[in-house]
Amino acid sequence: xxxxxxxxxxxxxxxxxxxxxxxxxxxxxxxxxxxxxxxxxxxxxxxxxxxxxxxxxxxxxxxxxxxxxxxxxxxxxxxxxxxxxxxxxxxxxxxxxxxxxxxxxxxxxxxxxxxxxxxxxxxxxxxxxxxxxxxxxxxxxxxxxxxxxxxxxxxxxxxxxxxxxxxxxxxxxxxxxxxxxxxxxxxxxxxxxxxxxxxxxxxxxxxxxxxxxxxxxxxxxxxxxxxxxxxxxxxxx
Amino acid sequence: xxxxxxxxxxxxxxxxxxxxxxxxxxxxxxxxxxxxxxxxxxxxxxxxxxxxxxxxxxxxxxxxxxxxxxxxxxxxxxxxxxxxxxxxxxxxxxxxxxxxxxxxxxxxxxxxxxxxxxxxxxxxxxxxxxxxxxxxx
Numbered sequence: 001x002x003x004x005x006x007x008x009x010x011x012x013x014x015x016x017x018x019x020x021x022x023x024x025x026x027x028x029x030x031x032x033x034x035x036x037x038x039x040x041x042x043x044x045x046x047x048x049x050x051x052x053x054x055x056x057x058x059x060x061x062x063x064x065x066x067x068x069x070x071x072x073x074x075x076x077x078x079x080x081x082x083x084x085x086x087x088x089x090x091x092x093x094x095x096x097x098x099x100x101x102x103x104x105x106x107x108x109x110x111x112x113x114x115x116x117x118x119x120x121x122x123x124x125x126x127x128x129x130x131x132x133x134x135x136x137x138x139x140x141x142x143x144x145x146x147x148x149x150x151x152x153x154x155x156x157x158x159x160x161x162x163x164x165x166x167x168x169x170x171x172x173x174x175x176x177x178x179x180x181x182x183x184x185x186x187x188x189x190x191x192x193x194x195x196x197x198x199x200x201x202x203x204x205x206x207x208x209x210x211x212x213x214x215x216x217x218x219x220x221x222x223x224x225x226x227x228x229x230x231x232x233x234x235x236x237x
Numbered sequence: 238x239x240x241x242x243x244x245x246x247x248x249x250x251x252x253x254x255x256x257x258x259x260x261x262x263x264x265x266x267x268x269x270x271x272x273x274x275x276x277x278x279x280x281x282x283x284x285x286x287x288x289x290x291x292x293x294x295x296x297x298x299x300x301x302x303x304x305x306x307x308x309x310x311x312x313x314x315x316x317x318x319x320x321x322x323x324x325x326x327x328x329x330x331x332x333x334x335x336x337x338x339x340x341x342x343x344x345x346x347x348x349x350x351x352x353x354x355x356x357x358x359x360x361x362x363x364x365x366x367x368x369x370x371x372x373x374x
Binding site for chain 2: 031033035148213
């Protein structure tokens with residue numbers, strides 16, 4: 001269908017195969033989607049959240065982009081007016097939970113152990129452990145990874161990608177899939193842009209090239225710039 | 238490396254089918270991977286080869302067809318191939334959600350596939366039973 005790409009040559013079969021005579025061979029259509037199982041649980045999560053009037057937000061981004069710090073800032077800003085809970089996912093540590101735990105809200109640490117993404121099943125398990133009544137927002141902090149989480153919806157109403165200028169000027173075009181499914185992109189650590197010699201405008205232009213209507217919010221969790229705008233955007237979802 | 242969990246899903250599904258239907262040997266598994274997914278076929282094949290040892294899947298070929306991406310624009314009504322971001326990457330054209338006609342945001346309509354389409358297997362030809370029906374997982 002695509003005219004822009006020349007069709008790739010058929011891959012050469014490198015794995016030795018066992019041959020059978022034609023009358024012994026059966027072709028069966030399975031039509032089994034491998035992402036469907038996760039997608040179904042995500043829909044169940046969404047139904048539970050909708051029933052309680054809770055908007056879940058999936059925060060994705062690389063390690064060190066500032067997801068946890070941003071969530072901690074947002075919690076401080078919002079918790080007195082709105083019911084907020086946080087699920088922090090991490091492969092191994094509970095450091096993220098500790099950053100938010102002092103805020104007095106419900107926080108659950110999810111361990112994906114060796115998994116490279118948070119999945120809907122873990123979120124469902126965590127949902128069963130917290131009190132949902134009175135919550136307005138649920139922040140789901142995904143694993144620090146700019147590739148894998150894109151394929152695994154969790155039941156969130158919106159996805160936020162947090163990138164930072166310290167990841168360099170090419171983080172968007174090198175990880176395009178992450179942005180195609182997002183509604184908001186936060187460009188964090190703008191206070192370091194000059195030192196990094198990275199243009200916030202160029203990063204924003206790359207994001208819009210992939211998805212023209214996406215909301216891009218430059219921010220600095222250190223100075224607090226942009227955090228109000230992010231909070232307002234989340235409450236508007 | 239979500240390719241490993243996807244390969245595990247493929248193997249679990251096919252082995253369950255094989256066990257339920259007395260399959261002796263799987264010869265080929267054919268999958269479709271959409272252009273808008275970030276599943277890397279070569280990595281998937283590597284994982285598949287590594288975890289099928291000592292099963293009826295050992296030696297089976299994993300054939301992967303790519304499903305093209307398509308978009309629809311809610312603003313101007315365009316439907317068809319996406320606009321590609323040429324030059325963003327050296328090795329591949331990058332599908333975007335910018336409408337090729339009006340430049341506003343289009344929505345993806347195809348290209349998110351990650352599915353087992355067919356399996357090809359060997360079954361004892363002397364068995365009188367007709368070919369078994371597929372299991373819907």
